Amino acid sequence: MISRRDFLQWTAVAGAFATGYSGGLTRAAAQQKITQNDLLRFDSKGTITLLHLTDIHAQLKPIYFRPPDTNIGVGAFEGIPPHLVGQTFLDHFGIENGTMLAYAHTMVDYVNLARSYGKLGGLDRTATLVKAIRADRGEDKVLLLDGGDTWQGSYTSLQTNGQDMVDCMKLLKPDAMVGHWEFTFGADRVEEIIENMGYPFLASNIFDNEWDEPVFEHTAFYEKGGHKVAVIGQAMPYTPIANPRWMFPQWSFGIRADVLQANVDAAREAGAEVVVLLSHNGFDVDQKLPTVVNGVDVILTGHTHDAVPKAIEIGSTLVLSSGSHGKYLGRVDLEVKGGKVVGHNSHLIPVLSDAIKPDQEMSTKIDEVRAPYEEECSRVIGKTESLLYRRGNFNGTWDDVICDALIEQRDAELSFSPGFRWGTTNLPGSDITVDDLYNQTSMSYPSVYRLEFSGSQIKEILEDVCDNLFNKDPFFQQGGDMVRVGGMGYTCAPKESIGNRISDMTFLKTGEPIDPNRNYVVAGWASVNEGVEGPAVWDLVEAHIKARGALKTQPNQSVKVLL
Amino acid sequence: MLNRRDLIKYGSAGAAVAVLGVPQLALAETVPTTDDRIKEFTGGAQIGEGKVSLSTPEIAENGNTVPVEVSVESPMTAEDHVAEVLILADGNPRPGVATFKFTEMSGEAFASTRIRLAMTQDVVAVAKMSDGTFQMARNTVKVTIGGCGG
Numbered sequence: 001m002i003s004r005r006d007f008l009q010w011t012a013v014a015g016a017f018a019t020g021y022s023g024g025l026t027r028a029a030a031q032q033k034i035t036q037n038d039l040l041r042f043d044s045k046g047t048i049t050l051l052h053l054t055d056i057h058a059q060l061k062p063i064y065f066r067p068p069d070t071n072i073g074v075g076a077f078e079g080i081p082p083h084l085v086g087q088t089f090l091d092h093f094g095i096e097n098g099t100m101l102a103y104a105h106t107m108v109d110y111v112n113l114a115r116s117y118g119k120l121g122g123l124d125r126t127a128t129l130v131k132a133i134r135a136d137r138g139e140d141k142v143l144l145l146d147g148g149d150t151w152q153g154s155y156t157s158l159q160t161n162g163q164d165m166v167d168c169m170k171l172l173k174p175d176a177m178v179g180h181w182e183f184t185f186g187a188d189r190v191e192e193i194i195e196n197m198g199y200p201f202l203a204s205n206i207f208d209n210e211w212d213e214p215v216f217e218h219t220a221f222y223e224k225g226g227h228k229v230a231v232i233g234q235a236m237p238y239t240p241i242a243n244p245r246w247m248f249p250q251w252s253f254g255i256r257a258d259v260l261q262a263n264v265d266a267a268r269e270a271g272a273e274v275v276v277l278l279s280h281n282g283f284d285v286d287q288k289l290p291t292v293v294n295g296v297d298v299i300l301t302g303h304t305h306d307a308v309p310k311a312i313e314i315g316s317t318l319v320l321s322s323g324s325h326g327k328y329l330g331r332v333d334l335e336v337k338g339g340k341v342v343g344h345n346s347h348l349i350p351v352l353s354d355a356i357k358p359d360q361e362m363s364t365k366i367d368e369v370r371a372p373y374e375e376e377c378s379r380v381i382g383k384t385e386s387l388l389y390r391r392g393n394f395n396g397t398w399d400d401v402i403c404d405a406l407i408e409q410r411d412a413e414l415s416f417s418p419g420f421r422w423g424t425t426n427l428p429g430s431d432i433t434v435d436d437l438y439n440q441t442s443m444s445y446p447s448v449y450r451l452e453f454s455g456s457q458i459k460e461i462l463e464d465v466c467d468n469l470f471n472k473d474p475f476f477q478q479g480g481d482m483v484r485v486g487g488m489g490y491t492c493a494p495k496e497s498i499g500n501r502i503s504d505m506t507f508l509k510t511g512e513p514i515d516p517n518r519n520y521v522v523a524g525w526a527s528v529n530e531g532v533e534g535p536a537v538w539d540l541v542e543a544h545i546k547a548r549g550a551l552k553t554q555p556n557q558s559v560k561v562l563l
Numbered sequence: 564m565l566n567r568r569d570l571i572k573y574g575s576a577g578a579a580v581a582v583l584g585v586p587q588l589a590l591a592e593t594v595p596t597t598d599d600r601i602k603e604f605t606g607g608a609q610i611g612e613g614k615v616s617l618s619t620p621e622i623a624e625n626g627n628t629v630p631v632e633v634s635v636e637s638p639m640t641a642e643d644h645v646a647e648v649l650i651l652a653d654g655n656p657r658p659g660v661a662t663f664k665f666t667e668m669s670g671e672a673f674a675s676t677r678i679r680l681a682m683t684q685d686v687v688a689v690a691k692m693s694d695g696t697f698q699m700a701r702n703t704v705k706v707t708i709g710g711c712g713g
Contacts, residue, residue, distance in 0.1 A: 212630075240624040241707060252630075254620045464708045475621045476705055
């Protein structure tokens with residue numbers, strides 16, 4: 001824990017920094033309202049504390065991340081968390097407008113609140129919280145679990161093949177982790193990192209293609225708070241479909257609910273009183289999972305980047321989804337009696353960077369891993385006068401910048417950009433740096449292809465991707481958002497079935513309907529195919545931003561949603 | 564995102580199905596449908612459910628080689644065992660995949676193989692018991708262009 005004097009000194013410094021902002025609240029005012037101790041306040045229960053960090057996407061530094069304005073649930077998942085956004089979210093959870101939680105969880109009054117409350121995340125802030133909770137509860141009671149998508153997503157993670165994240169995470173001393181984008185560094189690199197990582201990389205659902213044998217450990221056991229706790233890991237089930245299979249050709253994934261049930265049963269037989277599933281399945285998959293797999297006490301879920309203030313209960317299973325990009329630290333306390341969980345409390349702690357004293361050890365390490373790249377990372381490539389963001393079911397403004405760049409730089413008629421859920425936010429009036437550019441694009445298969453597709457092929461592609469997002473059975477959802485399209489408008493009806501969701505496809509250049517029989521020149525990036533040729537997406541986007549001058553990208557009006 | 568090779572594959576799979584649609588009358592005699600195959604196998608008998616467990620991925624990682632496992636609950640004695648299991652891929656141009664034969668000496672009625680699926684479709688397993696009754700299971704396997712998740 002920090003001393004009181006340190007903390008007072010530090011808040012005074014932060015206060016000095018904070019002058020000169022305007023908005024509904026000043027940043028200084030917001031800070032005086034919220035202290036580190038406020039963030040740590042928690043009605044602790046029992047003798048076990050689970051801490052959950054997930055989908056950091058290599059964000060070592062505090063960031064802005066605008067929550068989605070569209071996150072549609074279908075079938076049994078319509079209108080329930082996590083498919084609530086904006087004011088509906090605030091009303092559902094009884095959160096007052098303008099508060100820190102309103103800022104962290106919704107896009108209501110986003111820019112104003114962002115200027116008031118400042119950035120979220122930063123691994124040095126998270127380290128402070130983790131250390132404080134360990135000190136408060138006792139290390140023998142706390143498990144820190146990393147839900148994966150940790151090594152990918154920034155300029156420095158790309159340059160170091162994830163080593164920057166590995167070195168920093170090591171200081172946090174997680175007890176286990178699972179993976180998804182980790183695999184896009186290739187099977188050899190994953191194995192190399194795991195060998196020296198110092199904590200288990202778990203996957204109940206990855207099997208060798210040739211012998212159908214488990215590739216990784218599936219379960220790790222711990223003694224915490226006087227109880228035996230089993231943690232089972234689950235990798236993103238559709239990694240070989242959503243990402244390039246050729247990068248890990250020997251490994252087969254899938255949900256494999258029957259394997260999971262067998263591993264849960266085995267853990268119980270081995271004496272586990274608490275079974276935790278550390279999952280990269282996605283929120284809806286993990287809402288369905290307790291209806292087909294018995295005996296899991298807690299699912300700590302990631303992948304879909306949903307942030308829900310408290311764990312939801314499905315039967316006797318708690319499901320906590322701890323957001324993304326380091327914005328939150330998830331906490332679940334468990335009280336165990338007679339081999340059973342009898343009480344719990346849970347909460348997502350917003351990592352409000354300006355209210356938390358950075359952990360010195362972690363700050364030093366972050367500076368160290370970034371030092372060779374700091375000059376390049378902070379290089380300014382342009383400026384935006386409007387809000388740039390990605391997250392949401394359909395095109396965000398950052399995506400529109402990328403789609404425009406692809407069309408202009410590759411002389412295409414249309415463009416495709418993947419519906420990734422990672423990527424940070426730039427506030428209006430801010431510089432765009434190399435850090436910002438790579439926060440949208442950093443990955444190991446960035447080539448921009450240029451191909452001709454017929455109008456009917458384009459419809460088929462959109463229908464296919466849409467069904468991965470809006471299939472009524474969550475076990476068929478892959479967890480990304482809709483593919484972003486440039487140069488074309490369309491209407492989407494999420495509740496329809498495959499083949500019937502996409503209509504009114506319009507070629508924006510002429511205003512005419514997309515002709516199913518005509519070929520269109522399409523530029524796109526992040527193809528899962530091996531040997532794709534073309535320039536890297538970040539070079540095209542940089543050239544485009546430099547050519548454009550200050551960006552004034554308004555929210556996309558060409559994609560219409562029919563509910 | 565999709566890639567060119569996948570798209571071509573996908574396109575040609577679609578084309579194969581379309582071709583089937585046109586000369587349907589001519590082909591109907593030579594390529595029996597899934598229902599025809601089941602009727603032929605069961606002789607039109609009632610088919611129960613619950614004893615066959617069919618394991619397939621929800622979404623195929625590679626439509627060209629989809630792992631399929633089937634097991635049938637049975638004591639596997641001389642009086643009461645599984646005789647045959649018929650596997651069909653409902654959406655393939657030719658739905659017939661395999662027939663596995665068992666005896667009481669088999670010990671268990673279990674088989675696994677890898678099959679090619681041209682597009683999203685149901686995989687069907689029908690088991691014939693030694694007493695002449697039938698059991699069935701059906702799973703949907705999705706074959707997707709994929710590649711936009713994350």
